[in-house]
Amino acid sequence: MELYFLGTNAGVPTLQRNVTSVALRLLEERRSFWMFDCGEATQHQILRSPLRLGKLEKLFITHLHGDHLFGLPGLLSSRGYQGGIAPLTVYGPPGLKNYLDISLSVSQSRIPYKLEIVEHTGGLVFEDDSFKVEAGLLEHRIDSYGYRVTEKDSPGSLNTELLQSYGLKPGPLYGKLKKGENVTTEEGIVIYAAEVVSEPKRGRIVTILGDTRPCEGTLPLSVNADLVVHEATFAHDLADMAYQYHHSTARQAAELAKEAGAHQLLLTHFSSRYSNPEALIPLLEEAQMIFPETLLAEEFCAFPVYRRVLRN
Known part of the structure; x- marks a missing residue:
């Protein structure tokens, strides 16, 4: 299990970073991958990655702003042209089905596989024998959701x-x-x-939060997570601006990870004002002062999700 970032920028793409999308690779667990958000040009980013659209099993949309959504119609269409025939389920807030129905109908896009669109308003959105996915409402200009992916415990190994x-x-x-x-x-x-029989293997927990400013909804999604992905649109010297635009600072993301007892924090969704890697260093430093196990998300980089023993 690992996260692979396809876009880490906020608002609009730049020459250095694309808009939001991240893949959860589950090749050993399910022989597939899941995707969270699908900003414009995500399918182009996939062409530069080891991911294959035919392996995409589930796609979760956090909210209906364009930088998280505009790449979806093209990706769904291209998946069929690239030989994707396995069923695909897309989850997201109300309005998602209408957006896709109109986009795919007007463009006369051909979808040669079973496409299911599941709209939700939070709660349990998916569960099977090995995983469950829960969603919770955050605080943004429109309804925005975070997702908590829980891998269920697996039996121990036989001697x-x-x-x-x-x-x-x-x-x-x-x-x-x-x-x-x-x-x-x-x-x-x-x-x-x-x-x-050895001890059961504890399932891992990955939390991927949509756009949000600090709010009560982030904590239950993040408690004891092995990995939390949190937006860090601004450094904390712009905290007032972050609040005004319903976003978070790197320090606020770190405070949430610390309070939740998370194991690791990945910062993403960076403002275009931080146009190069060096400009992001202050965001990393202010977060690490509060939560040392913090990293900056990087496009075309994989971040493993490690198992750990829960803290007492």
């Missing part, structure tokens, strides 16, 4: 060498042991699951 020493070969009894059930061999030997 196959020990099992073979008992004369137990792979079969149905292996499955029972992995479920935590004790079993008895044909020779009458009782094998206790706790002795041959």
Whole structure:
């Protein structure tokens, strides 16, 4: 599991950075990737990346501002031309379906795969045996949502060498042991699951927040997250401007990560006034003073999501 950034700029693209989009690569977990937001030219960014649109399984939109949305019709159309045939589900706030229906209809775009559009107003938006995704309303000029992606705990691994020493070969009894059930061999030997199965693997939590100024909604989405992605449109010397435009500063993002007990923070959605990497250093420094485990998101860079033990 890792995050791969396709756009990290706020508002409009620049020669250095594109507008917002980030992929959650789940190649080992699902053999697919999910995407969060799809600003203009995201499909061009994908052409410069290792991502393949045919592997895109789910796409989550935080809000309906153009720098998070305008790349979506073209990407959906191109996915079909590039051989994407697997179903795709797009999640987002009310109004998303109308926007896509009109865009794809007027342009007579051909979508040769099953496309499902799910509008939501927060809460649980997706769940299966291995993942669940929850959304929460933030505070922006229009309804903007953050997403909390929770990987469910997975069973521990079997000690196959020990099992073979008992004369137990792979079969149905292996499955029972992995479920935590004790079993008895044909020779009458009782094998206790706790002795041959390692501790379950704790699922990871990734929080991706849409545009927001500091608000109550960010905390429940971020509590104990392994990785939080938070906008940092401005440095804190422009905190008044950030509040006026319903955005956050790097320091405010760090304060949220610290309060939430997160493990790592990634800053993104930078104002165009910070036009080069050197100009972003003050944002990183002010965040690290409060939350040392902070990094700047970089386009075409992967950031692994590591497992960790929850703090007591």
